[in-house]
Amino acid sequence: MMDERRHSVDIPLSKTLVALRRVRSLRDPSTNSMSKLSAFFDNWNWETNSTNGITLGFVNSFKEGGIDENDAMRSKDLGYDEQKGGHVDDSKMNYNLSKRRSSMLVSGDNSGWAGLIPVKTIQAEEDNLSQPNQDMGCENKSVCGRYCSDYRGKGLDLNCTTPSSDRLEGAGSCNEPVEGSLQTERLDHTASKRKSRYKKQIRSSRVAAGDVMSRISSPCLSISDAPLEGSSCGTSQYGNTDVDVVNLNQSGCGISCCWSRTPRFRESYLPSDVEDQHLLSGEVGVMHMSEQRSIWKHMDNEVTPYFDMSLSHKFRPKSFSELVGQNVVAMSLLNAILNGRITPFYFFHGPRGTGKTSASRIFAAALNCLSHKENRPCGLCQDCISFFSGRSKDVKEVDSVGVNRAERVRHLVKNAMAHSVSSRFKVFIIDECHLLKGETWATLLKNFEELPRHVVFIMITPDLDKVPRSAVSRSQRYHFPKIKEADTSNRLRKICTEERIDHDQVALDFIATKSNGSLRDAEMMLEQLSLLGKRITLPLVYELIGVVSDEELLDLLDLALSSDTSNTVRRARELMRSRIDPMQLISQLANLIMDTLAGQCPDGASGIKRKFYERHASEGDMRQLSHALRILSETEKQLRTSKNQTTWLTVALLQLNSVGSSTSDANDSRFCLRATTPRGGDFLSTSSTAESLKHLVSCACGDNDPCKLGVENGERTLESIWSGAIELCGSNSLKNFLRKKGSLASVCFSQGVAVVDLEFYHSDYVSKAEKSQESIANALQSMLGCNVEIRINLVRGSSMTKYAKLKKPSFSLFSCSRRMRHDSPTERGSDPSENYVASEKPLIREKSSESRSSGCGSPRPHICCHTKEAARTARNSDANAANVGMAVPHRLIPGSTPKQHGLKVDSSREKCGCQAISAQEPEEQPSSFSRPMKIHKLHSETSLITCSAQNNLELSIPGRRSSEKLLSCSEGYTFCCSCNYYHSCAGGEDR
Ligand SMILES: Nc1ncnc2c1ncn2[C@@H]1O[C@H](COP(=O)(O)OP(=O)(O)OP(=O)(O)O)[C@@H](O)[C@H]1O
Numbered sequence: 001m002m003d004e005r006r007h008s009v010d011i012p013l014s015k016t017l018v019a020l021r022r023v024r025s026l027r028d029p030s031t032n033s034m035s036k037l038s039a040f041f042d043n044w045n046w047e048t049n050s051t052n053g054i055t056l057g058f059v060n061s062f063k064e065g066g067i068d069e070n071d072a073m074r075s076k077d078l079g080y081d082e083q084k085g086g087h088v089d090d091s092k093m094n095y096n097l098s099k100r101r102s103s104m105l106v107s108g109d110n111s112g113w114a115g116l117i118p119v120k121t122i123q124a125e126e127d128n129l130s131q132p133n134q135d136m137g138c139e140n141k142s143v144c145g146r147y148c149s150d151y152r153g154k155g156l157d158l159n160c161t162t163p164s165s166d167r168l169e170g171a172g173s174c175n176e177p178v179e180g181s182l183q184t185e186r187l188d189h190t191a192s193k194r195k196s197r198y199k200k201q202i203r204s205s206r207v208a209a210g211d212v213m214s215r216i217s218s219p220c221l222s223i224s225d226a227p228l229e230g231s232s233c234g235t236s237q238y239g240n241t242d243v244d245v246v247n248l249n250q251s252g253c254g255i256s257c258c259w260s261r262t263p264r265f266r267e268s269y270l271p272s273d274v275e276d277q278h279l280l281s282g283e284v285g286v287m288h289m290s291e292q293r294s295i296w297k298h299m300d301n302e303v304t305p306y307f308d309m310s311l312s313h314k315f316r317p318k319s320f321s322e323l324v325g326q327n328v329v330a331m332s333l334l335n336a337i338l339n340g341r342i343t344p345f346y347f348f349h350g351p352r353g354t355g356k357t358s359a360s361r362i363f364a365a366a367l368n369c370l371s372h373k374e375n376r377p378c379g380l381c382q383d384c385i386s387f388f389s390g391r392s393k394d395v396k397e398v399d400s401v402g403v404n405r406a407e408r409v410r411h412l413v414k415n416a417m418a419h420s421v422s423s424r425f426k427v428f429i430i431d432e433c434h435l436l437k438g439e440t441w442a443t444l445l446k447n448f449e450e451l452p453r454h455v456v457f458i459m460i461t462p463d464l465d466k467v468p469r470s471a472v473s474r475s476q477r478y479h480f481p482k483i484k485e486a487d488t489s490n491r492l493r494k495i496c497t498e499e500r501i502d503h504d505q506v507a508l509d510f511i512a513t514k515s516n517g518s519l520r521d522a523e524m525m526l527e528q529l530s531l532l533g534k535r536i537t538l539p540l541v542y543e544l545i546g547v548v549s550d551e552e553l554l555d556l557l558d559l560a561l562s563s564d565t566s567n568t569v570r571r572a573r574e575l576m577r578s579r580i581d582p583m584q585l586i587s588q589l590a591n592l593i594m595d596t597l598a599g600q601c602p603d604g605a606s607g608i609k610r611k612f613y614e615r616h617a618s619e620g621d622m623r624q625l626s627h628a629l630r631i632l633s634e635t636e637k638q639l640r641t642s643k644n645q646t647t648w649l650t651v652a653l654l655q656l657n658s659v660g661s662s663t664s665d666a667n668d669s670r671f672c673l674r675a676t677t678p679r680g681g682d683f684l685s686t687s688s689t690a691e692s693l694k695h696l697v698s699c700a701c702g703d704n705d706p707c708k709l710g711v712e713n714g715e716r717t718l719e720s721i722w723s724g725a726i727e728l729c730g731s732n733s734l735k736n737f738l739r740k741k742g743s744l745a746s747v748c749f750s751q752g753v754a755v756v757d758l759e760f761y762h763s764d765y766v767s768k769a770e771k772s773q774e775s776i777a778n779a780l781q782s783m784l785g786c787n788v789e790i791r792i793n794l795v796r797g798s799s800m801t802k803y804a805k806l807k808k809p810s811f812s813l814f815s816c817s818r819r820m821r822h823d824s825p826t827e828r829g830s831d832p833s834e835n836y837v838a839s840e841k842p843l844i845r846e847k848s849s850e851s852r853s854s855g856c857g858s859p860r861p862h863i864c865c866h867t868k869e870a871a872r873t874a875r876n877s878d879a880n881a882a883n884v885g886m887a888v889p890h891r892l893i894p895g896s897t898p899k900q901h902g903l904k905v906d907s908s909r910e911k912c913g914c915q916a917i918s919a920q921e922p923e924e925q926p927s928s929f930s931r932p933m934k935i936h937k938l939h940s941e942t943s944l945i946t947c948s949a950q951n952n953l954e955l956s957i958p959g960r961r962s963s964e965k966l967l968s969c970s971e972g973y974t975f976c977c978s979c980n981y982y983h984s985c986a987g988g989e990d991r
């Protein structure tokens with residue numbers, strides 16, 4: 001038509017010529033007619049202009065008559081400015097084109113762009129699917145992969161997008177014909193490049209075609225089957241319930257239900273919905289990616305520039321077989337359908353991103369699928385097509401927020417009661433149903449019994465506990481567990497292959513690990529990484545998500561477990577200063593330790609990791625690691641509320657090496673340092689608890705004669721601690737006194753408290769020390785960095801001979817006198833009626849019998865088993881002892897006698913003036929003792945002891961006066977703290 005209105009835009013000549021060539025190339029060589037984009041380009045007019053060269057004009061061939069408002073608007077949108085009449089920015093033009101097309105589509109305006117590319121033309125192109133034709137203008141079909149195949153699978157030979165690195169170029173050549181034309185100059189330069197790829201593309205196109213076939217089992221819409229209902233497909237069965245999502249398809253369709261019209265932001269405003277929206281629209285065959293993008297812009301108030309679908313939307317499963325890692329659920333749901341065992345209420349619950357929403361849609365489709373085959377939804381039948389194209393009137397996704405209003409839920413129920421339009425089932429999918437109010441649930445449940453058999457509610461929630469029990473108990477519940485790492489990893493690999501994302505498998509594995517069972521999270525992470533445009537490698541993943549590499553982690557853990565305090569601090573600070581989140585670091589350390597404890601070296605673990613596992617396989621290491629794990633878990637809790645996470649994490653790391661590898665039981669963190677030699681010589685100085693504890697650790701880790709090593713280390717450490725503590729004492733006289741007259745005999749760590757034994761060789765010194773007890777305790781506390789309980793012991797007979805006697809190796813090793821042992825009934829022996837209170841067992845053992853008697857399987861003699869309760873009691877007891885500043889007796893192990901230990905036994909009590917009062921009930925006999933006890937009176941002071949020949953029990957009498965002595969008894973021998981000798985007292989009678 002000559003009077004057709006033309007709107008012209010000036011573009012540079014070179015571009016125009018290339019564009020012309022390009023337009024020609026769009027013609028089908030056989031018919032010489034414009035194929036895919038013919039209608040579109042038929043509406044562009046190319047003309048020369050004397051001043052501006054060639055002008056590209058838009059011909060409104062779809063309007064008969066002259067200018068109308070739309071035309072004017074279009075011309076404006078195209079960038080034509082009559083006043084200026086000059087060149088218009090290409091990008092602006094393209095943007096306006098998209099925008100305009102979008103608005104026309106959304107508003108149902110068929111007169112303009114929507115009509116430019118008749119469905120028939122597209123349909124015709126469908127036939128050429130397997131013949132990749134450059135002339136069709138889609139040179140990147142092969143690259144487009146899933147896109148092309150998907151759309152073709154749906155009978156929509158829409159434009160293509162090029163994922164990954166080819167995206168931009170693809171966009172130029174495929175998605176945006178106009179843009180493509182305008183940019184052809186650039187593209188032309190790359191023509192040779194494209195040519196070389198052409199062969200590849202042909203091959204890939206075949207793959208794409210194959211993909212269509214492979215997706216036959218998926219519910220893909222085929223246009224030949226699809227009734228293109230246009231914009232007037234009837235009134236929604238749901239009427240104006242208004243409970244639906246925002247209905248962008250305002251063109252009169254009235255359908256307010258669709259396949260993926262979830263009202264949540266992430267659903268509503270992401271590309272898959274646009275895909276769905278496009279499927280919803282009457283113009284299914286005419287929408288191009290550019291148009292989709294325009295819609296996305298429109299949907300997002302034209303703020304967010306979308307260029308592509310997110311991976312998680314692109315790869316949303318559309319059949320049960322595509323659901324990853326939910327085989328049980330999928331099979332169960334499918335069988336329910338096949339056996340006709342459908343209930344009105346279903347709950348899909350489980351962690352986020354595990355496929356609940358996808359499964360609910362698949363289930364809804366399968367419920368109405370008309371196929372007689374087992375593989376449902378077939379994607380081919382009438383119902384599947386209308387469902388997947390978003391035109392199903394019987395499946396509805398309900399916004400849980402929207403439905404929360406009373407009138408809406410009533411409306412919903414009313415609609416549910418109505419007959420389904422064309423399908424067998426009327427399905428309501430309510431996502432995030434835990435957000436429903438009580439009254440909404442009440443309304444739903446009130447009508448539950450009356451619901452027709454054809455109504456199915458699928459309620460989705462991540463947390464079933466937040467849903468009323470009354471609703472849950474009436475429903476079938478399907479739990480969607482976290483997706484296994486292997487499944488996630490496989491899925492990611494598949495996506496990478498389809499999307500041509502260059503990757504290292506180990507990086508994908510790591511993403512799978514970090515996604516915590518959420519496939520969506522994994523896909524999102526992959527997407528982020530793919531956007532970097534680099535090969536996805538492990539370091540890249542580390543960098544993106546801020547985790548520490550294996551090497552760094554193991555290095556740090558090794559330092560922390562060793563005594564290298566300064567390097568531990570330095571390394572930890574370095575890591576956290578650079579990029580690592582302390583919480584993340586703790587979690588990684590914990591995972592590493594857990595793997596080591598479980599003895600699992602993951603397949604594919606790095607060499608360095610493997611070595612670490614091998615290095616920490618001994619029993620001592622295991623104990624150390626399990627304690628480290630406890631420290632980390634406590635720190636993790638602390639970090640959650642702490643503002644200074646870095647500091648506290650560093651503190652925790654420093655504590656890792658304080659782990660009692662000398663502890664025998666994971667429940668008890670006690671360990672002990674004990675001096676074995678008389679004090680004297682130069683004392684080593686130490687600077688920190690960690691430093692002092694390293695000796696202990698090395699003791700426990702040593703393979704050769706650990707006791708000896710432990711003793712030596714312990715000795716050195718004690719000296720260091722003592723000298724350090726003395727330095728911290730305020731007064732010089734106290735310093736001198738402690739230096740000359742006192743020594744540190746042992747330090748026992750238990751439950752964060754250090755029980756310190758100090759020894760003095762004269763009672764005067766003891767009393768002097770008692771007077772300065774507070775200062776000494778403070779100094780030791782500063783030195784050890786933890787709470788301290790001190791016990792001031794008198795070592796009688798201050799001669800070194802006596803001292804040396806007490807320090808005989810076999811004895812001194814176990815002279816941490818407050819070790820607790822709570823024997824099991826079998827260990828205790830015959831009488832189960834014996835009522836054991838938290839008892840303290842002598843820890844003095846013969847070296848030879850250590851491994852046998854320790855009960856914890858440890859070969860280390862200074863290790864024994866403790867229970868928490870025993871430890872607690874011991875601490876109380878120790879505290880009491882410390883409070884009174886009394887000497888603590890040494891203990892004997894069952895079956896041994898003092899003589900065997902080279903200890904003096906005083907058979908004539910008169911020697912020290914001890915008087916044993918036999919057969920006298922104690923005034924404060926604890927009820928827990930079932931056996932009669934003997935009370936011995938030593939000197940004039942009353943002490944309570946137990947004197948059972950079989951059991952070695954010691955009483956802790958609450959409220960004991962300071963004058964009372966704490967005694968112990970072993971195999972009938974009692975240690976008298978007054979005379980420092982053992983007395984025999986078996987059965988209350990001296991032996
Ligand atoms: N089991 C799965 N199989 C395949 N893809 C999955 C699976 N789970 C999640 N995905 C991917 O994650 C995306 C989101 O899944 P979906 O919405 O079904 O999860 P969801 O469990 O409903 O999550 P939410 O609880 O957050 O709603 C899907 O588009 C898909 O790409």
Ligand SMILES: [Zn+2]
Nearest residue numbers: 369378381384
């Ligand atoms: Zn079907």
